[in-house]
Amino acid sequence: AQKITQTQPGMFVQEKEAVTLDCTYDTSDPSYGLFWYKQPSSGEMIFLIYQGSYDQQNATEGRYSLNFQKARKSANLVISASQLGDSAMYFCAMRENLNGGSQGNLIFGKGTKLSVKP
Amino acid sequence: DTGVSQDPRHKITKRGQNVTFRCDPISEHNRLYWYRQTLGQGPEFLTYFQNEAQLEKSRLLSDRFSAERPKGSFSTLEIQRTEQGDSAMYLCASSQTTQQFFGPGTRLTVL
Numbered sequence: 001a002q003k004i005t006q007t008q009p010g011m012f013v014q015e016k017e018a019v020t021l022d023c024t025y026d027t028s029d030p031s032y033g034l035f036w037y038k039q040p041s042s043g044e045m046i047f048l049i050y051q052g053s054y055d056q057q058n059a060t061e062g063r064y065s066l067n068f069q070k071a072r073k074s075a076n077l078v079i080s081a082s083q084l085g086d087s088a089m090y091f092c093a094m095r096e097n098l099n100g101g102s103q104g105n106l107i108f109g110k111g112t113k114l115s116v117k118p
Numbered sequence: 119d120t121g122v123s124q125d126p127r128h129k130i131t132k133r134g135q136n137v138t139f140r141c142d143p144i145s146e147h148n149r150l151y152w153y154r155q156t157l158g159q160g161p162e163f164l165t166y167f168q169n170e171a172q173l174e175k176s177r178l179l180s181d182r183f184s185a186e187r188p189k190g191s192f193s194t195l196e197i198q199r200t201e202q203g204d205s206a207m208y209l210c211a212s213s214q215t216t217q218q219f220f221g222p223g224t225r226l227t228v229l
Contacts (some may be wrong), residue, residue, distance in 0.1 A: 004160075033216060043207060045161070045220035052216075070154055091160050095216070105174070106218060108160025 002027045004092050006109035013082045014117050020067070021077040021112045023092030033095040034075040035106065036066065040088045048090075051075060079114075087116045120144070122221035124210050130227045131200055138196045139224045143212030150193050151218060152185055155207040167193060200228045 002085040013019035021113045025034065036048040051059045059066040067076040079086055090113075093106040123142045131137050143150045148169050153161035164183065165175045169190035178184070182200075183186055187193040203229045211218040 035217075037220075042222070044222045045211070045224070046208065047219070050216060053203055093160070096163070105162070105163040105166055106153075106161070110158070111160050 002029070002032075002094055002096055002107050003111035004094050004107055006092055007110050008112045009110075010113045010115065012115050012117060013079075016055060016081055018078060018080045019082055019114065021079070021090050021114065022091075023075045023077065023109060025073050025075060025092075025094050027073075027094065029097050032097065033092040034066070034068070035095070036064070036075075036077045037091045037093060037108075038086075038088045039091060039111070046089070049077065082116045084116050085118060087114060089113050122210055123128050124208075124224050126220040126224055128225050128227075130229065132229050133200060133202060135200055136196065136198045137200055137226065138194050138208075139208055139226075141193045141195070141210030141212075141221060142149040143192070143210070144214075144219055147212035147214045147219070148190070150187055151213070152190045152193070152195050153209040153211065154179070155209055155223070157206075161209055162213050164195075194198060197226075200226075202228045204228050 005024045032053045034051045038046045049059050049064045051068045058068050062095045063080045065078045089111045091111045092109045095104045096107050125140045151166040152164040165185050167187040182198045185195045189199040207223045207225050209223045210221045
């Protein structure tokens with residue numbers, strides 16, 4: 001069965017510093033997709049970044065980058081130059097290959113609460 | 119360009135009552151998903167539609183839960199005979215490609 005593990009319940013980072021949020025995954029499918037979402041206290045899930053299993057390079061989106069290590073089955077999120085507005089819950093997710101192909105539902109980890117200190 | 123919308127944003131009900139939530143996806147998106155999120159957990163998949171067809175419903179939590187998407191546009195999620203354990207955030211998402219766009223959610227409190 002596919003599974004996402006986030007082992008850091010909470011993280012603190014000083015404003016303007018970089019922070020890495022850990023994510024490991026388990027799947028036997030050769031084709032899969034990994035996502036990171038941000039959930040502020042308002043509750044809405046905001047898409048941050050996507051990495052496909054066959055992508056040769058690590059994904060980047062502005063201050064977000066994904067450190068994809070396929071052999072270790074890890075997909076850590078790196079946030080550079082942290083801002084106060086980055087304080088939120090962060091969820092790692094994997095597309096479940098039920099019968100959805102590239103549009104399958106997502107399996108989420110338990111999340112990491114990031115707090116940015118001024 | 120409007121995103122995914124959900125109504126109501128908050129619902130308080132008494133145990134045993136029926137509730138219905140609505141989700142309006144992004145207009146050109148053919149797939150619509152429902153998730154449930156309880157406190158301290160990540161979202162948990164419930165069901166999804168491709169256009170008006172419900173392609174997966176085995177993950178609905180019990181036979182008290184049902185969902186529809188008439189005409190392949192908006193969707194409703196109904197919970198019959200609510201229980202206190204149904205208290206959670208119910209999230210809707212839609213997609214046209216790989217990325218799923220989430221709505222703001224409906225927070226249900228069952229007293």
